[in-house]
Amino acid sequence: MAKKILIMSASTGGGHNRAARAIKEELESKTISGEPIHCEIIDSLKLVNNTMDKIISRGYEKSAIYTPKAYGSVYRLSETSLISRNEFKGNLLTSYMSQKFKKLLSEAKPDLIIGTHPFPMIAFSTLKKSYDTYVSISLKAEPFHRHSIKLDVPPMISVLTDYTTHSTWIQNEIDYYIVGHEYVKELLIAEGVDNDKIKAFGIPVEKSFLSHRDRDTVLSELGLSTDKLTVLLMGGSFGAGNIKETLDELLEIDRDFQILVITGRNESLKEKIDKKISSIEHDKNISILGFTNKMNDILASVDVLITKPGGLTTTEALLKDVPMIVPYYIPGQEEENLDFLSNCGSALRTTKKYTLPVLLKVLIDDPSRLDALKKNVRSIRKFNSAQNISSLVVNILEES
Template sequence: MKKKILILSASTGGGHNRAARAIEEELSKLDIDCEIIDSLKFVSKVVDKVISTGYEKSALYTPKAYGQMYKFSDTDIVRKGMDKNLILKYMTSRLEKLLKEKRPDGVIGTHPFPVMALSKLKEKNEMHIPLYSVITDYTIHSAHVAKEVDGYIVGDEYVKSLLEYSDVPNSKIYPYGIPIERRFLDPVDSLAFKKDLGLNDKFTVLLMGGSFGAGNITDVLKDLISIKENIQIIIVCGRNTSLLLKVTKFLKTHNVHEKEIIVMGFTEKMNALMSISDCIITKPGGLTTTECILKEVPMIVPFYIPGQEKENLAFLLNNGLAVKPEKNLNLEVIIKTFMADPSKLERIKASMRFCKKEDSARKIALLLEEKTKNI
């Protein structure tokens, strides 16, 4: 009989679902039945709206408040109070019914909330199958550490050390990397794709703010169009339609110095866009960061959402994977230096080659196959 794995995700940003799809793709190749469940939507539309929509709105409009909430939620007093959290209790109850209905041989979560809930079931001896957690950032939060998790997949050895520091046994931690869909690494004919977009073969800057278009995109764009060097710019606004309109209006009312500039909303062509870019200006989301590392696209990070992205940025800077603009090292200086001295870009790419974790999703699928074979 075929094995069955449940993949529990959530729509708090795009990264958790993308990681889930990457794992699903590799499990299917092993002839294992798998199903992705958006855990928050399954539990309750209200819960999903409060958590998923709340995350997106606070990250976009009140990032400082979000950062303070993130920091507070990572304290012992909050962690100890989770046993009395009504939302977690309700989630645990709903997921218990899901397990009885689906009868999987194992579960893997790409978001900490469903993993926390299922860990509670295992503590009460009401769940008897393997439970694995994928951490989709280059840091940890106390919500990631749950007593009955059988294994953690993490993006780097630094994250492994953070878990060990939180008393997670070494044997439970797998530094396989954050999973990315295989198609993202498909080869791209860069010259042909540039031609299709109406671009030239010259220094190309990709500017984006994640799946929902966060960050001071127009401020960065203002800096970019003031650069006298001959560059071309691609702007991806994600699902943020108001940002798309704002950028479009901005370009109509500002002198772009005859630069080629392309503006688009959400796109499935990020693989190709990264392939033709000499550098990317973006916020440091976990999946975006991983994609940049795998594609060896040097990162410039002028903005971030306080919380996990601030810690992702620390990881990038400490490993020579990104540059952060400062008052005396502004964006114009960075771009000019990259163009005048390509070895600066090559140094970042070399660090990316050293840090990259390839075939993460495949390794996760093989691990799940191994851990469920006797069930």
């Protein structure tokens, strides 16, 4: 019989869904005992309640753009002893989700669950803990009570989509954790997670991202020179980050380089930048894009990426051998992603004195420094994450 896997995601930023698609793509290329594997990606917040999804997903987006410090404060509070790990099971949101997921389990009957977002995995952990407790009590009771046990939560794998940990991810009922690097594995071990449960496979990306077209072709299509150092400036999937102010800094740098700006789905931001560039004098060759599905080509064609360090953005930059300069980030997991990159020597972070112009001018004047960053990038990037995850899943299902 064909095995069925649920991949639980959420639309709080683009990374969770992209990781889910990468895993699904690889799993559906596998078979077990000659039978295909069926995967279904479920946006967990939409499944629970459309209004809740809008509040949480759009709330994350708005806080990322307008109130990042407030988001960071909430993130840090949830890491304190006031809300320790495993205590999220009593949270009103996850308790409500767990009730909704009972129906999902009974109807879908999955053989395994993968989560690329912590909320659904807390909910399933709540159900599994309740089930295990009920079984323990029921087996001691009279036999006629045993038939009422209807809920069985299958093996669960959490895929962390940032280069850090957070207490929401850590649940006793999780069977395996997939993390982006050995540093993150050590963070989980320090939090008490069993070493054997943690696989440092990397953060998964879709196969199509790993291929790209010729650099000269891509730059020419963008109206950019093929023989100049190219800086890519962007924010998140919805254009978060101080892109306008950062572009102003780039335009003031007295060096010969060109700029590609990507504003994502933020159409208003693109209009403002287009208008600004057309109304001022500058000596830079600039190309401005809105949303694009050609990031595999673009990242392989630029020399430096200036952006906020989201988990998937960071992963894609590493896989394309592109060093980062980070002038802005959302406090919380992105700040900790930046800590990871800085500790690995694969990104530069701006400060009050070490400004973007200072950092970029040194890279332009001394290409060996850019080469050193690229060498460090190559030392930490991890290919084949989705393939390794799928192999783990197959092994679990074959042994079950």
